[in-house]
Amino acid sequence: MIPTFLVITILVYFLCRTVPGGPIERAKERIMMAQLEEGSQSSGSYSDELDKFATGELSAEDKADLMAQYNITDNPWSDYFSWLGRTLSGDLGISATYNEPVTKLIINRMPISIFYGIISMFFIYGICVPLGVIKALKNESLIDNASSFFVFVAYAIPGYAFGAILLVYFAGQWQWLPLGGFVSDQYDSLSFWGKISDLLQHAILPMSCYLIGSFAFMTMLVKNTMLDNLSYDYIRTALAKGVPYKKAVFKHALDNSLIPLATHFGNSISIIISGSFLIEKVFNIEGFGLLGFNSLESRDYEVVMGVLAISCVLQMVGNLLSDICVAYVDPRVKFD
């Protein structure tokens, strides 16, 4: 796990360093623009002034200041290790676009992604497990076939494309729901119930997108494992020795069907916290995922590295959680 973390961060760190348009170059550009303006104001012979002022060169002092601010030296390896050291001590540096500590930015965005994550997880497990079980018990009945069709269609739609069409119709054409964002601008001035309804109105569409993808996958997962388990000999044995049907299904088969769900649980935790930036982008929700994407677009590398490090750690925690869950539901798995 730790080598993985190191390799990924090294790779991204060095890639980031090779991309032009980093903080130093941006500072150069800013200075050049300022000098250009100054030059054009002060005298008539524009082109002469332009030659004189607009070199865009930083003075050695300024450059050293900037490099110190963004923790850059001429040696990328030593930079990387100093970044690693700072990251391990909890300091992720300062964002070049927001001029705020990256840690603070990330902590501010987290609740938004967690909000969506927890609610969608609640719905996914709340709907998929019962639906999957029903579909397995009534395999190839009308309910099963009809719901299978919807599950199949839902499985075929990528969440963000579904979001795009919902947005155009519900928010654009019929104007029932807001166009995006997490809450509206006048959120702070609303009453308590006003706040809640505002939050819900903004949440309905993105929520459906989060749900649609995992919903189909989870339902089929539950159904298929449940079917498998029902066909095993131990169920037949249980029924033969007189265990009531309900108990055989809901105790024996269901318990065993939850194992693959448990292996998936850790993954969903990391998705919950890091969010899906495609959906966040469609609805313009300022969550954790969109922060990473925007910082990539604006070449804000301290933020890119910070988001990357945190998602790596989250993934590791997720894997660990999965293992713990599996050990909890599957008595055959034991930790030594």
Add this chain to the structure above:
Amino acid sequence: MNPINQQRWKRFSKNKMAMISLKVFTLLTLISLCSELFFNDKALVVYYKGEFHFPFIQNAIPAKTFGLETQSEANYLDLQKQFRQTPEEGNWLMMPFIPYHYRSVSKVDSTPIDLELKNKEDFYNTQIEQLQQNLEANKHQIYELKLTRNHALGKIDSQKYHPLPPTLATKHFLGTDSTGRDILAQLSYGYRIAITFALILLLINYFIGIAIGCAMGYLGSWYDLLMQRIIEVLSNIPFLYIIIIIASILRSNGFTMGFWALVGIYVSLGWMGMTWYMRTATLKEKAREYVLAARAAGASNTRIVFTHILPNVVSLLVTFAPFSISGAIVGLTSLDFLGYGLPKDYPSWGSLIKLGTDNIQSPWIITSIVFAMVLILFLINAVGEGIRQAFDPKKISHFE
């Protein structure tokens, strides 16, 4: 075909949904692969003065060939109108079903709106009312009214702007986008790129997967361990991050990420899945008795791998193919949606989704693209599910 595969095919063809899906999918893919035949602004056949021309496969034919004054290539739609006006000359041409290429920009027609005005004072009131009525009647069409004094005499020119909603009259069956290009044509050409991308990716990934995965499973030892570590690291790399960073490096050096560069990146970060599967499958097969028997009979390693293990493992790869294809299509579409996929001048589904979300007042754009996507992915998944069931002969028992 060996008996096992015959039986699998039998099981597959009994699955109605999978069979229908397979047929529809093949039909749509074939149409899209021959997009030039169905969606083109060049005529399929032109018969002019006793000679046949086939503009859709030939390079630009100068308009002079058909007796036109213009320097460039003929506008075949106009030419068709001209031919029809003079039927006695015996010239004719046949346009494709949809006379638009994904690049072709169709002109807007300005239609005069008649106003009944009693006097000049009424003019401005009427103008506003008329405008409102027009907007009511054609919700999505934005009219710009060019008003001069003369218009007070009774006519107002109205100019329609793209995007225009679907109409049968102009043969824009799914409407146009904001620059006047036909949506249906873009869907077809865009799908052709996406499916080509997916199939190429599938072939390369399978090739790498079979080669490396089988070697890992069969050879084992340090080679297996080394590759395991590499795969572990690579599969944890945030894929979109790397693609976006690489795309911006290329861009700032003046390159654009073309089709093959994208395939390269996708392969270099996505070959692991198939490899991992092949490794496990080979490990399983290697422990079976028939391999032991072959070895006892004195077969070489090469012979065991190529004539005994591979045929048993590779047939199972078919079950993964549909899902790899739909995954690649979705991946390419999301990259294009974010603006880090294929260059701008390619027709692509992702940029259509972007266009649809940007033009909220023109819902036909997003409706067409999402519907097309759902349809294709549904068909592929249905075929995939059919194959999976055909390969999995397990009987499902019912208890009551």
